[in-house]
Amino acid sequence: MTSITLPFAWYADEEVLRRERSQVFARTWQYAGRAAEVAEPGSFLATDAGGVPVLVTRGRGGELRAFLNVCRHRGAVLTEGCGRRTTIQCHYHAWTYELDGTLRTAPRSEREPDFDPAQWSLLPASVGTWGPFLFVNPDPAAVPLAAQLGDLPAILARDIDVDSLVFHSRVEFGANANWKIVVENFLECYHCPTAHPAFSQEVDVHPDRYLLESHPTFAAQFATAKATGGHGQFHLLYPNTAINVFPGPPNLSIGPILPAGVSRTERYLDYFFAPDVDDRWRDEFFAYDDQIGREDTALVESVHRGVSSGVLEHGRLLLGSEPLLAAFQAWLAGLLEPDA
Numbered sequence: 001m002t003s004i005t006l007p008f009a010w011y012a013d014e015e016v017l018r019r020e021r022s023q024v025f026a027r028t029w030q031y032a033g034r035a036a037e038v039a040e041p042g043s044f045l046a047t048d049a050g051g052v053p054v055l056v057t058r059g060r061g062g063e064l065r066a067f068l069n070v071c072r073h074r075g076a077v078l079t080e081g082c083g084r085r086t087t088i089q090c091h092y093h094a095w096t097y098e099l100d101g102t103l104r105t106a107p108r109s110e111r112e113p114d115f116d117p118a119q120w121s122l123l124p125a126s127v128g129t130w131g132p133f134l135f136v137n138p139d140p141a142a143v144p145l146a147a148q149l150g151d152l153p154a155i156l157a158r159d160i161d162v163d164s165l166v167f168h169s170r171v172e173f174g175a176n177a178n179w180k181i182v183v184e185n186f187l188e189c190y191h192c193p194t195a196h197p198a199f200s201q202e203v204d205v206h207p208d209r210y211l212l213e214s215h216p217t218f219a220a221q222f223a224t225a226k227a228t229g230g231h232g233q234f235h236l237l238y239p240n241t242a243i244n245v246f247p248g249p250p251n252l253s254i255g256p257i258l259p260a261g262v263s264r265t266e267r268y269l270d271y272f273f274a275p276d277v278d279d280r281w282r283d284e285f286f287a288y289d290d291q292i293g294r295e296d297t298a299l300v301e302s303v304h305r306g307v308s309s310g311v312l313e314h315g316r317l318l319l320g321s322e323p324l325l326a327a328f329q330a331w332l333a334g335l336l337e338p339d340a
Contacts, residue, residue, distance in 0.1 A: 025050025066127035250274035
């Protein structure tokens with residue numbers, strides 16, 4: 001494991017982002033939303049997998065399927081949001097697809113003697129669920145979701161029962177920084193004593209007690225509350241799904257870290273709580289979490305301005321405090337440079 005960072009040029013290079021989308025995001029499992037959103041026959045959900053539009057449908061017979069959310073005619077994104085439909089119709093030229101992805105109608109196609117609707121079905125993707133969570137993978141031949149999750153569900157179960165949680169709300173936010181900078185900030189608490197005073201007052205961030213574990217497909221962090229001894233966990237499921245469990249009443253937030261260009265990252269977190277969590281505690285928790293988020297936004301935007309300036313080729317990691325960064329960067333480099 002090297003202590004030298006990825007080349008700083010990778011954080012501001014359009015060609016690198018193109019390769020990340022084709023070689024990373026188009027081939028990995030990512031959080032897509034709540035399984036409840038596509039629980040009923042006829043329901044659909046449009047989502048984003050690192051810049052790859054994906055559509056999830058629940059067929060009339062109950063089958064859960066996923067497709068690339070791109071019309072086979074001229075490439076328009078078919079639909080947005082979620083809801084209930086009997087078919088999926090493109091807003092551009094009204095090509096209409098069944099919920100199983102087959103092309104039902106293409107206006108004026110009957111005028112084309114060599115047009116075969118069977119050849120123009122939506123391209124399939126992969127979909128899976130874990131408890132209340134929905135995941136997609138643009139690769140139709142993806143390994144099962146359970147293979148990428150690995151030991152993560154069992155590790156989370158030490159402190160929280162995900163099936164007992166109830167969805168509360170979604171919070172959307174973003175930062176003017178490359179997505180990798182946002183991920184890497186999430187993967188260490190070396191910065192916590194300096195940048196997160198409220199978090200460091202509540203949680204023991206000493207390097208001997210704030211524990212880090214690298215796994216083949218995810219990175220894990222374990223925290224202990226100073227006052228109560230309660231446990232928290234913070235995980236990154238590669239490449240970009242963040243999962244947070246703070247010490248205190250049962251809580252969990254989960255969401256993707258999405259590239260919206262080389263210098264912009266969009267995020268959302270879906271928040272889940274136990275049904276009996278006190279409203280006052282939850283309000284205080286949201287304010288506390290928002291403060292941490294605003295502190296992190298200032299940090300990652302500062303890093304992006306520095307690494308994209310072109311004055312340095314790379315940085316130097318402290319492997320004792322930043323091993324999860326080194327593991328993530330090695331994983332990513334292995335996909336982008338498989339012969340390296």
